[in-house]
Structure formats: C-alpha cells, structure tokens
Amino acid sequence: MSYKKAIFLSLTAISAFTACNKDKENTASNPTTNQEVTLRVSWWGGDDRHKKTLEALRLFEEKHPNIKIKSEYGGWQGWQEKITTQMAGNMAPDLMQINWNWINIFSKNGDGFYNLNDLNSTIDLNQYDKNILEQCVVNGKLNAIPYGVAGRVFLYNKTTYDKASLTLPKSFDDIISSTKVMKEKLGNDYFGFETDYYGALLLMLYKLEQETGKPFIVDNAVAYTPEQIKNAADFYLNLVNTKTIPSLEDRAAAGNIQLDQHPNWIVGKFGGTYEWDSASLKWRDSLEKGQELVVGEYPKDFGPYKSGFSKVSMALAINKNTKHPKEAAQLLNFLVSDPEAVKILDVSRGIPANASAVSTLKENNLLDPFILEANNKVIEFAGKGIHPLFEHRQLHTSLKDIVDKLGYKQLSSEEAANQLISVTNNFLKENN
Template sequence: MRTMIITAALFAATSLSTAFAADLRMSWWGSDDRHLATQEALKICGGKFGHTIAPEFTGWTGHQEKVATQLAGGTEADILQINWPWLPLFTKNGTGFADLYQYKDIIDLGQWTKADLDSGTVKGKLNGIPVSTTGRVFMFNKTTYDKAGVPIPKTWDELIAAAPKMKEKLGKDYYPFEGAALDARLVVILRTTQKTGKDLIDPATNQVAWTEEELVEGLEFYQTLVDKGVIESWKQVAAAGNTPLHENQKWARGQIAGTYQWDSTYGKISTPMEKGQELVPVKLLTIDGAKTDGVYRKPSMLFAISKNSKDPKAAAQIVNCLLNDPEAAKVMGASRGIPSSKAALDILTKEGKIKPVQLEAYKQVMEPTSPGVSPLNEHPRVTEAFDSNFEAFAYGQQSAEDAAAEIIAGINEALTGI
C-alpha cells in the first residue's frame, strides 16, 4: 500500500512538473557500479518530472576536498552526496545546506525513522537524509573455526580463549581475529563503550566522555589481544605492508579468521576468500556487566540539497524519487548499502535484490543498543589525536596511561570551539 501511495504521489507531481522543468546537477563519489546505477536512476527520475540532471561523479579520493572548494565558492551541485562525518565541517550551525524540513511536502520523510532524521539534523535543520545506515559487525570464518574445533565466540573472553586452541590445532600462524589502525581503534571504542555506557564523545559538551582510567582499560584490552595471540600486533601488520583485508592472503586462506567491519563490506571481504570458506556475521561480542551493546551505527552517507540551488523544489523531487520511488530503488539497488528508506527496502526485499547474508549483517547493526555515535568521532583532528598516540602505545613507545592522557587531551583541544 505504501508503495502504491508513493507511486501515485510521484505520478501526480509528474503531471505538474512541466511548469518548472529544471536543469540540475548532482555530485557523488563511488565505484563504477554506483556510477552506472545512479545515472540510470537520474534518467528515470528526471523523466518523471521533466528535469535534466547532470551527473558529477568521482572516486572517494579527493572528493571531500572537491566539495569543500565548491562550497567555499558557492559552486556546488544542486544535490550532493555527503559523508556523515562532514556535517560538523560543512554545516556547523545547520546553515551549510538547505533545510529539507522545508520540503516535507515533496520528500516523504515518513519513510525514515526519527533516529534516521535526527542523524542528519544540525541545530534543528535537516541538512541531509540518510541514504543507508551502516555499522560495524563481527564476521567470522566459520570454516576455520570448525577446522579448529572451536565454536564461534559470543564474548570477548571466548575470543581470547579461541587463540591457543586454534594455534594448537592449525598452526601458530593462525589468528582468530584481526585489528590494527582503524579496526583496532574501533575495537577499543566498542569495548570501552560497552563498559561505560558512553560514546567516545559527549554530544552535550563535544569533549571526550571517558576518564583516563576508562580509556587505559580499553588500550590495555587491545594489548591483551596481542599478547594472547588473538591478533597480529600493529607492528606485524605494518611490516607486512598494512595490506587491506580484502587483499590479504592470510585472510583469503582463512589464517585470519575474524574481523570487525562495516556490514556493507561483506561482499568486498568475502569475495576474495578461497573456495569453501564461509564468512558469517554474528552478534556483537559482549562483556559481563555491559551497560550497552555499544554498536557503532551511523548513516553511511546523506543526500543534501545546496542552499544555493536555484531550483530547490525540483532538487527535492529528484531526491525523493531516488530514495523512495520503486522504479528508481530497483535500479539503485544496494549500490549505497541497504536503504534506510522503508519503501526502498521493501521493494528490494520483495525483488530479491538483497542477499540473505547481507540482511543478516544489517540486522546485527540495527538491533543492538547504543548510546549514539557523534559524527565528531570521525573528525580528522579527532582520529589523528587518537591514532598517533594509540600507535605509539602499540609500538611500546608510550605507556597506556600516557597514551590515554594524550588522546583525551588532544581530542578535547581539537574539538574546543567546534
């Protein structure tokens, strides 16, 4: 019924579109499959409303800088694909993009949850609509675990206990998990969030929510994973060239048997695995007395409309079509992840466009509890303050106490005034 209503609304709007046919631009980043799908969907949506939309697409590298330059000069596209952590950079006070609440008569905002809309809202203004929601999920190589005679872990303690059993059965070069750099940081954030019930950054103060003692425990937990042979050390990973997981032969062969990754990367990291390997997404590992599941859940990206657009209503029609129209949804598929729009998700599910294992990974993202994640967690100055000191600790150049103090001080200084 919802799909029929949306289709009818789009048809009615189409009949009125000839009064203000517009020439629009849309910019995004992505891979070839996303480029092709988006261009086809733009033709569909443009045809429904009589608008022409010029596509402007690139790869990920350099796209943020391109958008920043365009915004500074007022030359940005009418419709923009925006990375969620860019909101504090580009629209600090909610005035960097158009307020999409002003176009709620055009965009069917009822297809998103309040939490979805809140994630794209800055100072009460809806600056972007989540295209999809992503989060970090535990994925384990069931084949390797079965060969080792070890059950897939459900707790951190079970993960640690798996290491000696796996090495004894399969060899010393087998690891039940992996984690360095970003992956290691997010493991520390997850476990500390579970322990404290607080995200890294307090949204009320834009400062670190944890005490030094709480962060010290998180860093020491990472070191425990290294010392117990659960993961390769940061130094080992760097010495091997910091190879991305999907290009890592140890991962492909099953010698590394677990990871904590974005649910949307399931296909990317499972495809290179050798024949016969089975990768399964599972619930978040837990600790006794956890105050929250601590899921790291966020919009993978947003669609925004330029505040300088000469035809914002036409742009709103195209945004609504891309995200909610059944025909456009089938063309877009899961090229940007599993859609946040209920209408798009319904049609893709009915059409069998989403694999069951992808839906299972998505379920593991959407069901757990979380105190909420601040986009400032991924602010460049925040990640630099965290990673530089975390790396020094991982290399034995700083104590956990010194690293925690430096991380907190560095992040708080970086966020002062933001």
C-alpha cells in the first residue's frame, strides 16, 4: 500500500468516526427526536381530578406521538408513603404531583428533584410570580413548579352587616365596634367574627408578620420575641373578651362541627371568618338562601407589611434521575399552560399559579368570579410564606394544645408565648 493511499484511508476513517460521534452528540443534546419515549406520571386526588388528568394526558400523546404516558394515580390515603418508598428505591415516576412540604422531606439540600432552572428553555417560568417560585427553591435550585397558591381570606356576611346598618369592616377595630352594634340591634348571639383554634393561631401570626415583616419561622427558629407573641396572644384574647368572637369554650359547647356547618353560620349570626380561599365557595354555598357572602379587605391595623397567610397548595416536580428530562419538561409545561389542557383540567387542582392558564380559564368562563377574587386577594397580600415544617402533624398537634389552653384560660398569654417558642424551636432542632 502506498503512503498516500494509507493517509487517505486514515483520514476517511477519522472522518467517519467524527461524523458518527457528532450524530451521537446531536441525539443526546436534542432528545426531541422521533424515538419512542415512555414517561411515568403520578398524582393523587378524587375521581374528577383523575378523569380530567387522564383526558389531558391523552391529548398530550396525540400532540406528541413519540411520547407515551404511563399514569399512576389514587387517593390521598397512603400516597405519601408510596412516594417515599419509590424515592428511597430510585423508582419514582418521571413527573410527580407533590405536596409542597415534600421538598423539605425529599430535598433538604436541593438535590432531591431535578433542577427546573436547567429546563427553563422548555418550561416558561415567566408565567409565575417570583415570590411563589421562590417557595420551591432550595440552595438556588428550583425543585418544583407551584401548581397553585392557597391562602386565608377574610369573608364577611354582607347580609348580616346590612341588617345592622353597618358597612363592611376594613380593620379589626371595625370588627370589634361592629359587633357591639350587632348585639344591640340583632341580639347577643350575634358575633362580628368567628374562628376555630387554628384560625386563632393564624390571626396571631397575621398580626406578628404585619408588625415585623417576618414569618413565624426564619432560619429554623421562631422569628419573634416572647413579648411580641404575648402581645399577639393578648390581641386574640381581646377579641374573645369583647365578645367579638365566641370563646373556644363556647364553640365546644355547640359540638365538634365544622364552622361552615354551624347553625349560627348558616343563618348569618356569625358576621365573618378567616378561611382558605380555595374553600370560599363552600362557605358561601352553606349559607341559607338570601344570605350574601363577600370577600373582604385585609385589615392593616398593625404595620406596613403584607401578612396574609399563604402557601403553595401543591406542585409538579421532575425526578432527578429521569432519563428524559426534556420530554418530562414538555409534559409539565403542557399541563400548566397549554390552552386545551388548561380547559380540560380547569380547577381540579385549584386555581393555577400560571398567569397564562388563569387567562385561559377567565376567557372561557371557567372560573367562578367569587373564588377568583378570593385567590387574587391572597396573592396580592401574601406574606413571606410558611416554613415547610409548619404544618407537620406533630408540631400542629403541639401548637393546637397550647392555643386550646390559652383559649380555655389554662395558660396566660405570657406562658403561651414561651411555650409556643420552646415547643416550635425544639421541634425544628429535632427535624432539621
């Protein structure tokens, strides 16, 4: 073989090898080829959510013939345990509906789920409020996309206030003074406001965050001083002592029933409450015929900071070990923003946090104006959000016990403040 011929054959082989490598690189960097891909998707919910999600997934398959969906779904009971087993065994689905606090459980350092910032060319993150997205960020990594945001709003029975010739309250001082008038004109069994023990705790935290600009927990510790919490407890006790709201003892005397099912709520003897926006239709529809419920303004008696209690209601996350991150991102973005998918899913997971999805629902008259107004007010006056462990069952039970004892006058406001701090801080130390 001549020297020139050998050189020619070597160059040809190198060229062929290089071309082959480039083909492999192109396939790896551009996963949207026509090769068939199967994605596992999981969620929990009721029959309505299952039916609508399956329909939306079929539509995605029609629009992406090379992507097949394997659905895994069921009721809430035992669902977290199932996901925990899958995560531990590296067998989790590609795309998962998750509870927001699962980020803290499965991704304390931010590496438990796929970093969606790396998929921002596929997922339109501009459709989300930055403060809402931030609640799903750990160590700079976006672990999930918030599907929706839920929060507490002030709901008032306008009919009751009208009967007493009162305007709707805009402050807690208004609620207190309105109650006096209601009792004079309508009867002593009328109250300007009503809440359970959890609502009592949230009203205390509402005051504290509005004063300080800080949420209850910052850097894994209670952010408030004993004196600040004592003052908040005194604020709640003042509502009870002025008979603006029934005491917890009075509530218990009426039986262990939900407030929306309480006879005094149904007939309008309770003038208002602080409840979830996502449940506002339930509160409205439980009133007897002729009663009108409205979404009120957030009271701003205490300071310059926004302090509405809010949280990410649920989120969508991608498995950190998925073999198909691009396709999983395509599916995620489709479910939260594609107009046809949004219309199919409507509010089966609550009002979406995605701005384009909200526009689609509004344009197609798929949003009840009442619940939309409630959700808009939640977003507009949302505080800094909550710590992922705030609603942990163990902590929740402990805080309930303290607030109950405060309400039953078994603890002073000072004792309750000290216990709230010590119990919460000890819990956080044990669980972080």
